[in-house]
Amino acid sequence: EVQLVESGGGLVQPGGSLRLSCAASGFAFSSSWMSWVRQAPGKGLEWVANIKHDGSEKHYVDSVKGRFTISRDNAKNSLYLQMNSLRAEDTAVYNCARDLRGYTSGIYYYYMDVWGKGTAVAVSS
Amino acid sequence: DIQMTQSSFSLSASVGDRVTITCRASQSIGNCLNWYQQKPGKAPKLLIYAASSLQSGVPSRFSGSGSGTDFTLTISSLQPEDFATYYCQQSCSTPRTFGQGTKVEIK
Numbered sequence: 464e465v466q467l468v469e470s471g472g473g474l475v476q477p478g479g480s481l482r483l484s485c486a487a488s489g490f491a492f493s494s495s496w497m498s499w500v501r502q503a504p505g506k507g508l509e510w511v512a513n514i515k516h517d518g519s520e521k522h523y524v525d526s527v528k529g530r531f532t533i534s535r536d537n538a539k540n541s542l543y544l545q546m547n548s549l550r551a552e553d554t555a556v557y558n559c560a561r562d563l564r565g566y567t568s569g570i571y572y573y574y575m576d577v578w579g580k581g582t583a584v585a586v587s588s
Numbered sequence: 589d590i591q592m593t594q595s596s597f598s599l600s601a602s603v604g605d606r607v608t609i610t611c612r613a614s615q616s617i618g619n620c621l622n623w624y625q626q627k628p629g630k631a632p633k634l635l636i637y638a639a640s641s642l643q644s645g646v647p648s649r650f651s652g653s654g655s656g657t658d659f660t661l662t663i664s665s666l667q668p669e670d671f672a673t674y675y676c677q678q679s680c681s682t683p684r685t686f687g688q689g690t691k692v693e694i695k
Binding site: 498500507508509510513522523524525558563565567568570572573574575576578579580581 | 589618619620622624626630631632633634637638643675677679680682683684685686687688689
């Protein structure tokens with residue numbers, strides 16, 4: 464069974480740090496792009512970051528650049544999100560997702576077909 | 589960044605209705621458009637990718653169309669399990685922006 468399971472969420476003070484993990488199983492993790500997506504309470508979805516299968520390419524939304532770092536360990540089938548300098552507006556449920564890639568008419572497109580259930584992060588004093 | 593705008597925050601419909609949700613990109617994105625369904629307390633579920641390709645296992649009453657800047661998700665006959673929030677997302681470039689979501693509610 465294809466599965467993603469997040470862990471590492473919790474309550475942290477503003478300015479603090481947290482490391483989220485995502486354990487993958489049932490598919491070729493080392494061949495897959497992966498993403499983190501978050502959802503603040505009562506709000507919509509926000510894509511946070513993604514990483515190429517070999518870790519050689521990473522992208523971030525502007526609001527987390529310089530504070531969050533996405534990484535992976537293909538030997539452990541695991542994805543990570545290191546979150547530093549946390550702010551109240553980072554409070555959200557964080558989901559990891561598999562990011563499949565297709566190609567048509569000269570353009571690569573991506574879609575997230577498998578999602579974890581998420582881990583909740585609360586930033587508050 | 590590419591901005592994604594869904595035409596309505598919510599809509600009311602009855603079981604059996606044909607429902608259309610629209611999404612507009614701030615610039616042309618070809619067919620790099622995905623649709624997701626989310627129910628309360630659950631992770632999003634992929635419905636449509638590349639604007640019109642139906643994800644495996646998704647009922648055929650869901651369909652997607654459009655290209656460039658204007659896209660549509662259609663539910664041909666709304667079922668009780670379809671009451672949820674629907675999000676479009678562009679995947680041509682990073683950041684992979686989502687629309688604000690459209691909540692489909694029971695009329």
